[in-house]
Amino acid sequence: MEAGINSLPIYARMLCDMVGLKFTMGGNTAYSTGGLINIPPVPPDNQEAKNLAFGMIMHESGHEADTDYESWPKEAVLARMANRLEDIRIEKRRCKRYPGAQKRLSDMVDGLMRTGYFGPPAEDQSPATLLGSAIYYGLRVDILGQEALSAWADEAIRLAKKVLPEMLVDDVMVIASRVEDVRTTQEVIDLAASILDLIEEEKDKQEEQAKNPPPQQSPQQQQGGQNGEEDEDDNQSAPSQGQGQGQSASEEDEDGQSQGAPGPSGNSQPSGSQVSGGSGSSGEEIDPEAAAKAIQSILDGEDDEAPVDAGQAAGKALDSIAQQNYSSSLILPTAKRANAAVGTNA
Numbered sequence: 001m002e003a004g005i006n007s008l009p010i011y012a013r014m015l016c017d018m019v020g021l022k023f024t025m026g027g028n029t030a031y032s033t034g035g036l037i038n039i040p041p042v043p044p045d046n047q048e049a050k051n052l053a054f055g056m057i058m059h060e061s062g063h064e065a066d067t068d069y070e071s072w073p074k075e076a077v078l079a080r081m082a083n084r085l086e087d088i089r090i091e092k093r094r095c096k097r098y099p100g101a102q103k104r105l106s107d108m109v110d111g112l113m114r115t116g117y118f119g120p121p122a123e124d125q126s127p128a129t130l131l132g133s134a135i136y137y138g139l140r141v142d143i144l145g146q147e148a149l150s151a152w153a154d155e156a157i158r159l160a161k162k163v164l165p166e167m168l169v170d171d172v173m174v175i176a177s178r179v180e181d182v183r184t185t186q187e188v189i190d191l192a193a194s195i196l197d198l199i200e201e202e203k204d205k206q207e208e209q210a211k212n213p214p215p216q217q218s219p220q221q222q223q224g225g226q227n228g229e230e231d232e233d234d235n236q237s238a239p240s241q242g243q244g245q246g247q248s249a250s251e252e253d254e255d256g257q258s259q260g261a262p263g264p265s266g267n268s269q270p271s272g273s274q275v276s277g278g279s280g281s282s283g284e285e286i287d288p289e290a291a292a293k294a295i296q297s298i299l300d301g302e303d304d305e306a307p308v309d310a311g312q313a314a315g316k317a318l319d320s321i322a323q324q325n326y327s328s329s330l331i332l333p334t335a336k337r338a339n340a341a342v343g344t345n346a
Contacts, residue, residue: 008042058094
């Protein structure tokens with residue numbers, strides 16, 4: 001039974017000992033530095049605070065053990081992208097090493113959703129926020145199994161595809177998913193850089209398409225072509241969107257399947273690097289000039305409010321809980337290391 005007035009510092013100390021960190025409780029902010037984690041005094045029988053504290057300890061211990069801060073990039077946009085990916089990598093390693101880590105981290109995520117430090121995607125959010133949320137929430141669902149974020153991840157992807165080329169979003173997600181197999185912080189940084197390179201290439205394509213738009217058929221021409229096909233064979237259906245009109249039999253394999261280029265999961269380049277332009281999730285074509293501006297705003301880091309680091313978010317949530325439950329006039333004691341011998345009736 002984890003309820004009890006002394007249980008939070010005792011259990012937090014035990015968890016820190018397990019992952020090789022020191023634990024203190026005091027002051028007015030939560031932080032992690034130099035192998036030590038501190039949290040402010042919070043109601044000791046508050047289960048939400050426990051979940052956030054335990055998750056923060058598990059998360060931050062991953063950074064302490066596995067993140068190479070010496071190689072961390074100074075460029076802000078690259079650093080934010082790398083931080084999102086590094087969060088996934090270090091939590092995956094925690095889950096492999098400690099059997100209880102997955103539950104601790106999932107409980108932390110649930111608490112961040114309830115307290116508002118993780119928020120749902122919305123129509124009025126910037127392209128950078130939507131794409132960042134799609135990456136961060138999507139990887140937490142797909143790689144870490146944090147299913148509570150599933151609906152938000154799907155919505156972030158859907159909304160991102162309304163302002164960005166659909167293939168770009170898909171290809172970014174495919175590349176980001178490779179974080180599951182990387183081993184070092186430097187490999188994470190390289191992966192983040194490759195995502196930004198892909199985004200930069202797509203911006204150039206959209207700008208080029210805006211300057212030199214392809215010729216468009218008039219509605220009458222499109223209707224005339226369709227009527228002509230129907231007259232040729234009333235029983236033959238129109239080709240699907242993935243198959244060009246007038247495709248010859250030689251363009252299909254022996255099983256009748258198209259021999260088009262493989263998609264993002266194949267060995268070829270990502271599909272976004274093969275096709276200019278793109279349509280949103282609604283199937284409507286995105287204006288190339290608007291798409292280029294949206295993509296440039298991502299590269300500029302404009303209004304990126306998507307989550308970056310779960311440990312920092314958990315710390316802020318703990319600070320808020322402490323402020324809500326303690327008088328501002330209360331003088332808090334200097335942080336002291338919790339004594340494991342106290343409160344054995346937890």
